[in-house]
Amino acid sequence: MIKSSNGDTPFSLTYGTEAVIPAEIGMPTLRTAEVDMVQNDESLEINLDLLEERREQAAIREAISKAKMEKYYNSKVRSTSFKPGDLMYRRNDASRAKEVGKLGPKWEGPYEVTEALGKGAYKLRDRDGKQLTRT
Template sequence: MIKSTNGETPFSLTYGTEAVILVEIGMPTLRTAEVDMIKNNEDLEINLDLLEEKREQAAIQEARSKAKMEKYYNAKVRSTSFRPGDFVYQNNKASHAEDGGKLRPKWEGPYEVTEALGRGAYKLRDCNGNTLPPTWNVCNLKKCYMHGM
């Protein structure tokens, strides 16, 4: 069974050949019944010689697959940034608010952005003028459109 995006099993990348399961050894199958041990040993040596190349090809395929996923993700993601003076709501999970059950509000605020610290970090101030600790994850904020734009 192939378990990764490179088309190889972890066993074949480690040992250079596919695994033979115990059931195949106990019950004769086409794979185990017609085995020529001398030719089998020669094939195993060839597979071990080609193992490094096989691993390199798997690494190239893995990198290609990851680049494709990254390109897809980057095409779909929207960048969000806030400026000082913007009003935002903060996710309750981010602020570690008391758990009020499933009926509690998911967002709290509004908070005013007082400073953009860079790389998605912001300083916030509540309506009483108290400064909150910096918020480092922009995913935990959403724009508040009721308090000015």
């Protein structure tokens, strides 16, 4: 069974019980041979009554898991920001100014930051004072 980060299978969160595969139905196993139908129906009703609570617990576990992954990711990321007047290089594949092939330079520049637009977007100009488009 494939389980997600919340510890339950999608089938069990939908229907309140684990699935029985067709191979288990045709071949007698302990799970299918000793089934009391009356008790089975009662336990299925109880599982359906408690299904919302299981879904809420699974959502809480999934949120905790996502927060843990986010914390790990954010601990490894270095944030950089540039102020107007700073010099920076720009990736060559971002501008597609010229096709240089795999042996060409990966970075082009230096460019001067003229304005910080936010979220890593900047207005740049080259050393000649010409404003760059799409930066």
